[in-house]
Amino acid sequence: MKSESIRHLARTAWPPAVSRRPLLTTLPVSSLRLYSTHPPNAKLNLPVDYSTTPLLSHTPQTALSTTDLPAKARNSTTKKMNLFQAINDALSTALASDETVLVFGEDVAFGGVFRCSMNLAESYGAQRVFNTPLTEQGIMGFAIGAAAEGMRPVAEIQFADYVYPAFDQLVNEAAKIRYREGKTGRSAGGLTVRMPCGGVGHGALYHSQSPESLFTHIPGLRVIMPRSPLQAKGLLLAAIRSNDPCIFMEPKILYRAAVEQVPTEDYELPLSKAEVIKPGENVTIISYGQPLYTCMSAIERAEKDFGVSIELIDLRTIYPWDKETVFNSVRKTGRCIVVHEAMVNAGVGAEVAAAIQEDEATFLRLEAPVTRIAGWSIPTPLMYEKFNFPDVARIYDGLRRVMEY
Amino acid sequence: MSPRLLRGRAIARLAKPLARQSQTASPLHIRAASSLSQRPDSEFVSFPGAVKSAFTTMLKFDKPTDHPAIPTYRVVDQHGTIVDDTFTPDLSKEEVVKIYEDMLFISLLDIIMFDAQRQGRVSFYMVSAGEEAVCVGSASALSKEDVIYCQYREQGVFKHRGFTANDFMDQLFANKNDAGCGRNMPVHYGSKELNIHTISSPLATQLPQASGAAYALKVQRQNDPTIPPRVVAVYFGEGAASEGDFHAALNMAATRSCPVIFICRNNGYAISTPTLEQYRGDGIASRGIGYGIETIRVDGNDIWAVREATKRARELALEDGGKPVLIEALTYRVSHHSTSDDSFAYRARVEVEDWKRRDNPIIRLRKWMEAQGMWSDEKEKEARDRLRREVLQAFKEAEREKKPPIRAMFEDVYEELTPDLRKQMADLRSILDRYPDEYDLNDYEGGKKSLE
Numbered sequence: 040m041k042s043e044s045i046r047h048l049a050r051t052a053w054p055p056a057v058s059r060r061p062l063l064t065t066l067p068v069s070s071l072r073l074y075s076t077h078p079p080n081a082k083l084n085l086p087v088d089y090s091t092t093p094l095l096s097h098t099p100q101t102a103l104s105t106t107d108l109p110a111k112a113r114n115s116t117t118k119k120m121n122l123f124q125a126i127n128d129a130l131s132t133a134l135a136s137d138e139t140v141l142v143f144g145e146d147v148a149f150g151g152v153f154r155c156s157m158n159l160a161e162s163y164g165a166q167r168v169f170n171t172p173l174t175e176q177g178i179m180g181f182a183i184g185a186a187a188e189g190m191r192p193v194a195e196i197q198f199a200d201y202v203y204p205a206f207d208q209l210v211n212e213a214a215k216i217r218y219r220e221g222k223t224g225r226s227a228g229g230l231t232v233r234m235p236c237g238g239v240g241h242g243a244l245y246h247s248q249s250p251e252s253l254f255t256h257i258p259g260l261r262v263i264m265p266r267s268p269l270q271a272k273g274l275l276l277a278a279i280r281s282n283d284p285c286i287f288m289e290p291k292i293l294y295r296a297a298v299e300q301v302p303t304e305d306y307e308l309p310l311s312k313a314e315v316i317k318p319g320e321n322v323t324i325i326s327y328g329q330p331l332y333t334c335m336s337a338i339e340r341a342e343k344d345f346g347v348s349i350e351l352i353d354l355r356t357i358y359p360w361d362k363e364t365v366f367n368s369v370r371k372t373g374r375c376i377v378v379h380e381a382m383v384n385a386g387v388g389a390e391v392a393a394a395i396q397e398d399e400a401t402f403l404r405l406e407a408p409v410t411r412i413a414g415w416s417i418p419t420p421l422m423y424e425k426f427n428f429p430d431v432a433r434i435y436d437g438l439r440r441v442m443e444y
Numbered sequence: 445m446s447p448r449l450l451r452g453r454a455i456a457r458l459a460k461p462l463a464r465q466s467q468t469a470s471p472l473h474i475r476a477a478s479s480l481s482q483r484p485d486s487e488f489v490s491f492p493g494a495v496k497s498a499f500t501t502m503l504k505f506d507k508p509t510d511h512p513a514i515p516t517y518r519v520v521d522q523h524g525t526i527v528d529d530t531f532t533p534d535l536s537k538e539e540v541v542k543i544y545e546d547m548l549f550i551s552l553l554d555i556i557m558f559d560a561q562r563q564g565r566v567s568f569y570m571v572s573a574g575e576e577a578v579c580v581g582s583a584s585a586l587s588k589e590d591v592i593y594c595q596y597r598e599q600g601v602f603k604h605r606g607f608t609a610n611d612f613m614d615q616l617f618a619n620k621n622d623a624g625c626g627r628n629m630p631v632h633y634g635s636k637e638l639n640i641h642t643i644s645s646p647l648a649t650q651l652p653q654a655s656g657a658a659y660a661l662k663v664q665r666q667n668d669p670t671i672p673p674r675v676v677a678v679y680f681g682e683g684a685a686s687e688g689d690f691h692a693a694l695n696m697a698a699t700r701s702c703p704v705i706f707i708c709r710n711n712g713y714a715i716s717t718p719t720l721e722q723y724r725g726d727g728i729a730s731r732g733i734g735y736g737i738e739t740i741r742v743d744g745n746d747i748w749a750v751r752e753a754t755k756r757a758r759e760l761a762l763e764d765g766g767k768p769v770l771i772e773a774l775t776y777r778v779s780h781h782s783t784s785d786d787s788f789a790y791r792a793r794v795e796v797e798d799w800k801r802r803d804n805p806i807i808r809l810r811k812w813m814e815a816q817g818m819w820s821d822e823k824e825k826e827a828r829d830r831l832r833r834e835v836l837q838a839f840k841e842a843e844r845e846k847k848p849p850i851r852a853m854f855e856d857v858y859e860e861l862t863p864d865l866r867k868q869m870a871d872l873r874s875i876l877d878r879y880p881d882e883y884d885l886n887d888y889e890g891g892k893k894s895l896e
Contacts, residue, residue, distance in 0.1 A: 217857070
């Protein structure tokens with residue numbers, strides 16, 4: 040039974056590209072409506088070209104000179120990986136270096152529906168890499184118990200959209216165990232929860248959500264979102280080895296799209312530390328995850344069109360977040376835009392904007408209102424995704440507005 | 445609805461535009477499960493979902509009433525008489541007396557603390573009257589290294605494992621000696637030395653955690669065979685068993701073969717809700733079978749039955765590389781649910797008085813001990829006086845102790861204080877400096893200095 044269903048799932052989750060071509064050629068061209076098309080006259084909303092974006096390290100040299108990369112990794116070799124391969128590499132590294140690491144969730148054993156746990160069960164044994172029954176609250180409770188007894192479980196929630204059944208375990212248990220245990224010293228610090236998140240073009244209501252701000256409202260959790268394979272490996276290893284429970288959110292649209300050189304060495308990137316991706320003087324854009332690529336495209340156009348210089352900051356850890364880096368940037372530029380896919384209402388942008396205006400030294404330097412460019416206050420509907428998530432045009436327009444203010 | 449189907453379809457669509465770049469990825473490795481196929485003319489189905497089911501031509505729904513209620517195991521009856529001929533007590537006289545005194549201690553502690561709450565000296569309390577045997581009896585059959593998760597009505601487990609009168613009182617008064625640093629409501633005990641996880645209020649959350657903890661113990665012993673075999677025991681009420689976490693926990697424990705003993709205290713009520721409004725099946729025990737878990741129902745007022753069942757459950761849990769076991773202990777919640785509850789609003793006083801008088805776990809063991817010639821009225825009086833003094837002495841000491849330092853409210857949220865929390869600590873300190881008359885800091889260890 041198992042092998043059959045797995046084969047079916049594997050086929051659907053990962054159709055070989057060759058088998059699809061004959062199907063496409065038999066269809067009349069007029070009936071083709073590809074999701075990836077864009078308006079013919081568009082100058083802003085063009086698809087992100089991941090093969091040339093400066094946000095990815097296309098050569099070993101740029102990879103090895105990454106800020107915050109430990110010396111050991113700087114001297115290592117690199118390998119070209121996409122995001123799911125980098126996650127896989129991090130999981131494999133964690134399993135190999137620490138026997139208390141366990142990897143589990145729904146459909147994890149055969150490699151995962153996004154291929155992140157490929158070959159791990161074969162390499163590290165069914166005892167350490169395994170499928171669970173289909174129960175998110177069970178996965179989370181199980182992981183918390185294992186963590187409280189000294190293991191380092193890496194639990195997978197198949198889609199961030201399905202984390203809500205596990206919410207009680209995360210909010211009332213994982214996040215609060217160290218606090219309520221007090222002097223006994225127990226915690227669920229060994230826990231890491233991985234979940235694919237964000238839009239993918241056609242995920243609709245339950246395969247597109249970015250619930251990070253719900254987790255940032257929970258004292259005791261660390262919330263992390265990488266933007267690239269190199270970052271994913273370093274941040275995931277840091278999360279697994281952190282003694283605080285970590286929510287690790289993986290933008291699923293980048294699983295195959297984002298490809299870059301990744302150090303082969305075991306390395307960690309610091310948590311709760313933002314990265315200034317691109318320095319600038321006139322506006323600061325703060326974002327995380329996939330929208331950083333959209334921001335970069337908007338910045339390239341805006342700098343040309345408006346003759347301004349724009350600073351781009353990747354928060355990397357969304358909570359507890361790096362206020363100093365953000366404040367320093369905004370004190371310098373005086374203008375600020377926060378960009379994220381998740382709904383604008385009570386999103387991460389609300390917290391960042393409020394903190395900026397609350398900090399006296401930063402408030403006095405503001406020359407325009409802090410602007411949020413984010414998903415509208417709606418669920419994530421299928422046919423409207425391109426109107427919902429921040430795109431280049433909306434970010435470009437936001438830059439124009441803060442400059443003209 | 446079938447989320448699995450939805451997900452499968454959606455995944456296919458998600459992967460579509462991405463698949464074009466996938467040609468270079470390594471091939472799939474699929475571990476084949478045993479292959480199943482329907483043999484011609486077989487009398488049994490071979491559908492993967494249930495492989496041992498015989499075909500039938502009779503159209504008949506299986507009714508719960510077709511199955512007799514699972515019987516209730518008992519060793520000693522209400523009169524203290526042994527009814528299981530095969531039973532031989534495995535404890536010395538001293539050990540039996542210790543067990544008895546543990547139950548007595550808890551019942552005395554309950555009376556004193558219930559009144560203390562009524563006088564406003566502690567904020568909250570929950571007594572465990574009627575359920576002392578379930579807790580003490582099961583705890584007595586576990587090894588000291590076994591890990592325990594509780595719900596909140598298991599004072600007897602703490603007492604039997606070695607929690608002292610001072611430990612109870614420090615937590616109840618939330619003073620500076622409280623392991624929980626004064627953060628938790630009363631009765632939310634926890635102990636590292638005794639291997640008991642700190643109690644949390646959300647019901648049933650401890651159940652899947654117990655499964656995961658048991659899995660951890662199993663893996664740890666596989667990694668290091670010098671570690672003694674250990675199990676996890678987890679307690680919960682019949683009301684908590686209605687939570688989704690109960691379902692998740694039993695299913696996960698069974699599928700991952702976790703050495704965990706689920707111990708249900710079925711005391712007839714979840715606050716005001718009687719079991720008839722809690723479930724319609726044969727209690728909690730009948731569910732264990734559905735999850736493929738070995739299950740027993742015991743008389744929870746018979747400490748010997750609870751002890752024997754737990755002893756055997758522990759052996760079972762460690763067999764075949766580990767597996768879960770379910771014990772449903774039937775008992776009666778003699779007390780109010782908590783100090784915030786007046787149970788006579790929903791049940792007759794006479795019903796409670798009947799249980800107190802006719803079948804009480806403490807009196808049942810006392811009768812057995814008297815029949816064995818190891819207990820008497822004099823010993824009873826001496827023990828009661830001694831234990832009451834012990835409780836009252838600890839009460840006085842704990843009430844006099846300082847509260848924990850205010851700083852403790854910011855600590856242990858994360859392993860280390862975050863910059864935000866440092867700033868908030870300084871902000872609070874500044875408020876206390878500028879509004880000194882608005883706060884009483886005298887009770888707190890170190891006053892506002894702890895916030896530096």
